[in-house]
Amino acid sequence: MIGDFFSSIGSLLSIVFSASFIASGVAFSVVMLLGTVGELITERAGHLNLGVEGMMLLGASMGYYTAVRSSNLFLALLFACIGAGFGALLYAILTVTLRVNQNVAGLALSIFGAGLANALGSKVANTTTPDNIAKVFTWKPLSLTSPSGPFLSYINKAFLSHDIYVYLAVLLAIATTVFLFKTRAGLELRLTGENTAAADASGIKVTRIKYLYIILGGMLCGIGGLYLPLVQQGSWTNNMTAGQGWLVVALVIFVRWHPVKAIAGAYVFGSLTILGFSVQLNEKLSSIPIFNQYIMSMFPYLLTIIVLIAFSSRKKAWPGPKEIGRPYFREER
Amino acid sequence: MFRITKKESFTKAEAIIYRLFGFSVGIIFSGIIIAALGYPVFKTFISLAEGSFGSSIAIRNTISFLIPLSVTALGLSIAFKMRYWNIGGEGQILMGATAAMGVSMVLPSGMPGPLMMLSMLVAGFIGGSIWALIPGFFRINMKTNETLFTLMMNYLAICFVQYLYFELWRDPAKKGFPGIQDIPFRARIPYVSGISLAILAPLIIVLVVYFLIKKTKLGYEIRVVGESEPTAHYAGMNVKKIMFVGVMLSGGIVGVAGAVKLMGSTGTLSSSLGGGAGFTAIVIAWLANLSAPMIVLVSFLIAALEQGAQFIQVRMGVPAAVADIVKGLILMSVLGSEFMLRYKILFGVHTASKKLEERASVDPTMQDSDPESEVVEDSI
Amino acid sequence: MESIVRNDLHPAFSMRGITKMFGTVLANDSVDFEVLPGEIHALLGENGSGKSTLMNVLSGIYRPDDGQIEVYGELKEFRSPGDAIDSGIGMIHQHYKLAEAMTATENIVAGMKKPPKNSGKKDDVLRTDILRYASRSPAKTQQKIIEFSSRFGIEFDPSIPAGQLSVSQKQSVEIIKVLLRGASILILDEPTAVLTPQEAKKLFSVLRKMAAQGCAIVFISHKLNEIMALCDRVTVLRKGQSIETCTVSEIDAYDLVEKMVGRKINLSINKPDPDPERRVCLDVKGLTYSDSKSVPKLDNLSFTTYYGEILGVAGLAGGGQKELCESIAGIIRPQQGDILVDNERIAGLSPRDITQKGVAMCFIPEDRLGMGLVASMGIEENILLKEYALTKGPLIRMKDATTKAEQIINELEIKTPGLKHPVRMLSGGNIQKVILGREIHLNPKLMIAAYAVRGLDIHSSYTIYNLLNEQKQKNVSVLYIGEDLDVLIDLCDRIMVLCQGKNMGIVDASSTTKEEIGQMMSGTTLEELKRGVSYV
16 A cells, blocks of 8 residues: 555656656746736736736747738737737736726736637647748757767757747746846836835826836736747637636735746746646556546646645735736826 | 726726627627628527527527536636636536436335436535535635636546446447446426426526525625625634535536436436536626526526527538637627726717816815725826 | 925926815815925915815825816826825825834835836935835845835834834835835925924924925925925915915914914913812722733823813823723723722722713714714714613613703704714714714713814814813813823813823923923933923
8 A cells, every 4th residue: 555655656756757757847927927927017017917828829829820821929929019019908908007806807808818819729620730830949059969978868858858938938938037137227117016105105106107108018928828829839729818817916916026936936827737638648547536637737827826825824925016906097095 | 109098996887888799899800700701790680599499390490509518607606706717617517417326326216206316416416526626625725726726627527427338337238339327217307288387496506506695694795705805704704605505506506407308308427418608608607797597597598699600500500619619709809898888988088178177067076085096097 | 405495497396276076075276286396385374274185186185176287297087196206206194004014114015116227316226126125035125125224214123013013113114115106296284293292393404304305296285384394485275275385484483373263263272270179080090901912001090070170181192091081981890990989989890880970071083983973873872872771771762861961952053864873974073063962961070081172173173172171170080191282281270191001290280381291202201301302
């Protein structure tokens, strides 16, 4: 019995630490990493945008549609930004200018975004990513041609054999951290999210800042979403984000509104999402109920819940930007 | 340049006019997007209406959409009244249906139909309320963020039902195909002259919820808690208990929606039983401003939209997702239009004569008020 | 030095014909206001007379409906506070605008702009330095800020989060924030409201230094003695109109009051004698409470109140007043100590049971509505708040509440369009009367009145004082928590001073002074004072 337990733990660990599992976990976390960084800067401006799922789908569908029609990667990226940015703009108009409740506005954006994305995506449902674009992502910029020794080849397979999208996403998370904590513009953004009235009275153009970062955040979600049809799957499926947008909202709390931590956070969630599939291949493991594929697909959500509970019990921890959820009226006391 | 100032009050007529205005704006934007997608706008809208009201079958289908939507929205509205963000409707529907399904599987097959149905409804209530109370417990005692928690509970429920569907409750009679057996025929809600008796569920529950909120102590307490927790504490209310009961009722009613859907239309359990009603109901509750009678009315409109969307997909090849576009845009524009109820937009500066005129018309009851406390002001 | 600045060509700013309406309320009605460089100019008026509105217009927060603003002779239109800052105007708001989780430095630096190159002003180098280091070296930035502050005799630690600073330090941060943005026109909205008299004196010396350097300072206040002590000129506002501007040295306080209120009034509160029997009503023993973040709020607090007297409670904001009220009312549970009413223990009872034992509480929080009233409900539903639980059955009964609501409206002359009209739409005075009326109608033994006149004009305040005195004459024991020391001395029989949740001593209102209370507020106990020890 106990021997069985240890041997199953052992086989689980051998899956989790295998280079191929890590590699697919990394690839699977790109969407959430970009989404998390996007949602994070939105929240830093004091706005919780629950429409991530919608913006990801908007970006994915607009970008993919453009890619199929134009076979131009830059146009595809541009239109992913435009699509998701448009969704974010609607949200910004509603919550910043019209002071609609942020939760409801975000939900409305989710519904609208998914609807528009699915309607648009169904027009390119039976196509695949154009070859010239697909080729760009077969390029592995960091991959070692002949890794010497088992360690290097492990590292090479797990971390260095990814496409350019992955590394750009990581760079972006690092750059956002520098921006937030080492620049004055980042300071202004943080102050706006902490105390909008204070920022306003300090001469910061808060309306402009809120619009700017809500839209930028949306664009990042869109670029993240585009990875799914363009690179990961190479084709369009309706609702293909499959709840990753909602996980992103939780991830932002998980990483304490800190973009660098989002790299690790997104990896944890990304690999948990695929763990079920990998374990299923191991017959001995998948016969144990808790390692059942369907039970394991609950893990990311369970982890989110545990994280939420854990942070709510830490009373002294910073609870996140204070202005989240509060509409701002200039000089209301 | 223009400025924005806060309004002090609005009339009922204004409220209706501005909401209708918002509704129309939503329809116009939807039309623009439908056109941009390359579909004929007017034909789509006409077919939407035809598909939802055009024939008795269409109306019957609309009603079958209406039932889970309105019951779910009524349930959610109780939580929303407490400012408790129950986004977990989808999960509560599923777990209500799961509990009802489970009960139908263990009850003796010789049991009379009505008794069986009643037990399944009760099970649905319990299933939904337990699913709602798990996040509720942590929200009430530890102030855990319930928006995300309830949301995650949706996905847990979906995964769980998939597990039942593919593994635990898999019906061997299906010969290798996944799926759960059908509920016994006598547990299915009967039809009377073509209309499912399930329609009684929203009709009864709307009265219950209305009465609860307006006339009972619990309803009063729920309203006070939603407005201001400090005030509720100050008045000696047991806020934790009130929230607990409120969340339980909210989730329970949503669970009943799931049980009714199981017994009234699908007949078996699958992870798609909710069909997004848990999310759409949030929209409905807000569009209806959390008023119980309005919820039924708005549910009817949204149900028509969903039914119509099925129709246009079959008839015209327009994707049913168009319904989500229209739904999302209507929600956005109606919510956005409420801005005009609360604020006034002023252009330019007042002329001196206008100022005097307004001074003359100043409401005498407001004379001694101190303006600074009522001020809300912003410029764009 | 003063005379040199005053002969300057232009006033620092002049506002002409400023009109501002809020809904149907005319907050500013063609107001003219002008301040010279180098002068400290008081803006005097009751609560609700439009002082803050006028200054919010000047600082770009409100946009006026009509009127013109000139700054140093140049016509300006402010669309945002940023525009006003660019013109050299800085406002220190009554409720400080600081992000509590961020350091003082971050609060100061965020939003600062680079000064124009080669403008030749001596502070520009410093400002450029601060901005240059702002994002790279917090330590250097802090050093520069300390350097700059010391010039005005201001001291605080710029490296700690703003939330951990004391009230007067927060004010210092606000002042530095404004000065570093190059403000030469400074507006202070009731800056002394939350300070001890000693801290106020220190602030005055800072303001005098700034005026001597050529700053124009607007000092918003309704405290006459402060204006007489500090200001050069005073402009009186009444009901949104500017009444008169005069030189302080040429006018006496009584004339000012008359101009402010519009008629001759006797400012002293008619104080009935307390009940000589001195029967104990409330007995608090060793109350100790720490909040959920384990910050101590009440520290071994003991005192008694008597029937037929008003016991005042003085202390700095956050000194434990709120926690004291909430402990007595049963809303929070102190970790230690005992509370007795009529020798009967009420500690540990539910708020509802405590109400039944004859304790009523009227607590006006800063937003006036957060505790005690439900903003969107009408008066009758708010009356119901304290009664609905007493009836039998699961249903609410509106009838009694309706009758009671009508009674209270008549007795206290509450102005409302109807019983169902949301209370949030009533004026501040009427809102406060609703709470007080409801509590009085409970016929309490002990009435806790916390900040009962917050934000009210003089007339409404006196109505409330009279109501409290009536209660005292009915032999109710009144616990009055207030901010204004003059009022505390005039209204109460005895005054207890709190400092960080400790009882610093109880003084007799007829023999104490503001200075004495002020010293106790900042941590000197009464015993120490009597022995001649002072830490201030």
